[in-house]
Amino acid sequence: MIAFGVFISVAKLRENLHVSAGRAPLVVNVSGGQWWWEIDTYEIAMGQEVESCVKTEDVIHGMDIYAPDMTLVAQVQAMPGYTSKLAHTSDKPGTYQFLCMEFCGIAHHDMVNEFDLLEASQWLMQHSKLKRARKKTHTLL
Numbered sequence: 084m085i086a087f088g089v090f091i092s093v094a095k096l097r098e099n100l101h102v103s104a105g106r107a108p109l110v111v112n113v114s115g116g117q118w119w120w121e122i123d124t125y126e127i128a129m130g131q132e133v134e135s136c137v138k139t140e141d142v143i144h145g146m147d148i149y150a151p152d153m154t155l156v157a158q159v160q161a162m163p164g165y166t167s168k169l170a171h172t173s174d175k176p177g178t179y180q181f182l183c184m185e186f187c188g189i190a191h192h193d194m195v196n197e198f199d200l201l202e203a204s205q206w207l208m209q210h211s212k213l214k215r216a217r218k219k220t221h222t223l224l
């Protein structure tokens with residue numbers, strides 16, 4: 084019975100190692116300042132593991148990510164001179180918002196931005212259109 088349990092555990096561990104080794108996280112850079120958020124990726128495929136690298140150059144901010152139904156997905160502090168890393172994955176499509184959770188001044192409430200979580204097929208279609216548009220632009224120049 085113990086040998087069977089060990090066999091199942093090893094098989095499950097190998098399966099998990101295989102899955103995580105094949106899917107590198109998408110690195111998303113987020114910068115915050117009084118009073119804005121900037122993100123370098125506005126469309127993310129559903130189920131994609133994301134590593135958000137969050138920076139600020141002025142004061143301490145906090146980044147909360149909310150799902151379309153406004154449930155909290157993840158949160159991290161942004162501190163001047165330091166890059167905070169936040170791993171998150173979600174499987175509900177829609178528009179996600181990120182807000183500042185740390186009172187950082189008079190217009191703190193303006194610190195809102197968003198990204199869309201798309202079905203994988205929709206994400207592929209959007210990004211193949213972008214690639215074609217970029218190729219056309221390059222051939223015209």
Ligand SMILES: [Cu+2]
Pocket residue numbers: 144145183184185186187188191192194
């Ligand atoms: Cu704030």
